[in-house]
Amino acid sequence: MMESEIIELFIRHLKRQGDLPLGDDAGALRLGDRWLVATNDMLVRKTDVPDIMTPEQVGFKAVTMNVSDMASMGAEPLGFLFSLGIPGDLDSDYLEGIARGIGEALDFYGLPVLSADTNEADDLIIDGAALGITERLLTRSGAKPGELVCVTGDLGRALAGYLVWKNGLEVSDAVRKPLYEKFLEPRARVREGSELSKVASSAIDISDGLAKELYLLAEMSQVGIEVRPESLPLGKGVEEVAELLGLDPFEIALASGEEFELVFTVAPEFVESLNFDFSVIGRVTRGKGIYLVDDSGKRVMPKLGWEHLTGFQMKILYS
Amino acid sequence: MMESEIIELFIRHLKRQGDLPLGDDAGALRLGDRWLVATNDMLVRKTDVPDIMTPEQVGFKAVTMNVSDMASMGAEPLGFLFSLGIPGDLDSDYLEGIARGIGEALDFYGLPVLSADTNEADDLIIDGAALGITERLLTRSGAKPGELVCVTGDLGRALAGYLVWKNGLEVSDAVRKPLYEKFLEPRARVREGSELSKVASSAIDISDGLAKELYLLAEMSQVGIEVRPESLPLGKGVEEVAELLGLDPFEIALASGEEFELVFTVAPEFVESLNFDFSVIGRVTRGKGIYLVDDSGKRVMPKLGWEHLTGFQMKILYS
Incomplete structure (x- = not known):
């Protein structure tokens, strides 16, 4: 099952x-x-x-x-x-x-x-x-069209670290260290969550991968989402690992689970007031569907992420 | 360990x-x-x-x-x-x-x-x-000398049911039914706990056996306890099983775990006001030690009860 x-x-x-x-x-x-x-x-x-x-x-x-x-x-x-x-x-x-x-x-x-x-x-x-x-609850169902989609910190290091470990990749310490730090010692964004409880409309933490969380957020909020891949904040060392394995670094960022970063949506006027590191990665739209949008056009975001109950939980990275 | x-x-x-x-x-x-x-x-x-x-x-x-x-x-x-x-x-x-x-x-x-x-x-x-x-917390550390020691419901059916099952004892349905009911379908004493929160001084639920819980209660409250064995409310069928196995039914009552009955101490003047079935089984004393007291004298209560992390948890019934 x-x-x-x-x-x-x-x-x-x-x-x-x-x-x-x-x-x-x-x-x-x-x-x-x-x-x-x-x-x-x-x-x-x-x-x-x-x-x-x-x-x-x-x-x-x-x-x-x-x-x-x-x-x-x-x-x-x-x-x-x-x-x-x-x-x-x-x-x-x-x-x-x-x-x-x-x-x-x-x-x-x-x-x-x-x-x-x-x-x-x-x-x-x-x-x-x-x-x-x-006092104010953040849920997965509060995202509204016109809001910005944001993410704390950076993305991809947990999966890139996993790939280094799993494939026994030979990388320099300078590459390995930030990857393993996130892969083995992730930290929860408590201060950010507390600040967001005052202004954000919805939030979810990245436990199974950004793409999977965005699909959940969009489904529960009954909205669409457009993400600009070039705006995804790639973590240090992610591009090196992607190159070594012939993968797309942005796909690593979308698939990487147990990042424990917060994905949130917020009305544009509140963005200036946030006192922590985050990136605006896209926007909430009317209708359905999650798209990657860049200058060459618009394509459906692949449903990347970790699947549980399939042996080692990170086995199916690309579903 | x-x-x-x-x-x-x-x-x-x-x-x-x-x-x-x-x-x-x-x-x-x-x-x-x-x-x-x-x-x-x-x-x-x-x-x-x-x-x-x-x-x-x-x-x-x-x-x-x-x-x-x-x-x-x-x-x-x-x-x-x-x-x-x-x-x-x-x-x-x-x-x-x-x-x-x-x-x-x-x-x-x-x-x-x-x-x-x-x-x-x-x-x-x-x-x-x-x-x-x-509004008012019941703990294991509130028992005071002079109070009565009481227990809800009856005792021993969980262990007697276990013994019937474990030893494949041939008993009549009339004996087996009440034992298996407690052994397989115990219920928590929620209403009783809520009422006790207003008047009792201490409480503990029987998960590892009455004797073990009394030792914990006495240690944390820094008191002694005297129990009259004949006042222990033996559950239906416990004596039959004890006789079949040559055991003391009161020892079964003391050792039986996962009864989920509540043991509590209460000042004598409050006992009349309680609106549920319970038995007064002894009293809280100054000093240390848990004793069984009857007309023939006073002896230390054996430390009976279930021990975890020893294979099947009910293996060591008599430590």
Whole structure:
């Protein structure tokens, strides 16, 4: 079964949902005049952890994955919870590295741990959950025609780093370092999300690739989107890897998952007021369809991105 | 490593905790004049699911485990989240049964699902989390000398049911039915927890056995406890199973885990006001130690209960 089939099967049986229907980066409940936001995200070693990742990086990432969903909802993260599945033969130093990584991430995001559970399991599993709160919720369904489509930071380094690792590419340290930093140590855009909660109309974090997130955003907002490929902020080293493998660097940027950058839409008049690094990559249009537009014309954006439940999750990069 | 060693290792690295330190049934944060309560609890098929359990019962129980922690904190449950680890070869009917069971439990507890995540994993895993809210928090550390120790419902059926299943005991349907009901379909004491949040001094739910919970309660409250064994409310069928196996039925009641009954302490003057079934089983004393007291004298209560991370979790019943 594909992930989408499983999700459909569950949604048929789960009639009771929160004040925001399932389908966003997180769920939400009204709590007085604020929104309580909650999300969960499971990390499984076999499918999610490359062998060069240190246990500290694994622990940190389990927190980041969840905090990023708070950021994309415009919520201030309040707390973190996690359950561990631990194989009987797991090295205690490795386990301590994970504990250290989770602790470092909680310090980095200024977040308390509220609850933890340990269990025996066949593979190492860290299932995290995060809670947050916000006065104004950012969803995937608020994009409106005429708005600008923007993205924080840069794009493509997570996938380019993965490709270097997977293909054993020989690259210089200067190329490898920024790629591996993003591939192994991504950070959630909490401050940006908090600022965006005041002005943006919609947001989503890049967990499965920019193209896949744009398709979701457009579908849920019932709008079209036009992106100018030359405006995509390519990360340092992405072009080098693309050249080595004969790939289009902009396709790497569109397909790269677990970037944890925020994609958001905002009315043009608010763009000037944002106090962080971001790029305007396109605009929201009436109608349907996601297009790449440049001087040579307009073509449908390929549905690039990561697909889960297909063995190692990054296996199908180009669907 | 034992569960307690793993927990200790993590606590060393997790300095940031909520407004209630780790060690209760759930974590908590102050939110204005209320407490936001959050917990998570993972269910792993290999260690937690007997082969006679239907997928509907598995799904239901994954919700109950978490809701029960809300009840023991005196919190009104607000929402449920879950992550699924799904083996590639899992039957889609089985998966639908789990979805149905989760849906039935959400209806039963009147609870929305806020977030769900699916992943590939080697074994079936359901990691649930629950959120709740309360004006007054029940913890494990509030018991005071002179109070009564009480328990909701009855005791021992979960373990007696397990023993029937594990040993293939031949018992009549009249004996088996109430035992299997508790063993396979336990329910959380939400209404009771909500009522107790107004009057009780401390509470804990029975997940690992009454004796183990009493030891935790006494340690965290820095008190002693005396229990009168004859006052333990034995569930229907427990004595029959004890006799068949040559066991003491009161030891079954002390050791039986996943009962999801609430153990609580309350000042004697409040006992009359409680509007649900419960039994007074003992009293809180000054000093240390948990004793069984009857007409023949006083003896230390054996530390009975379930131990995790030891293969099938119910393997070590008598530690």
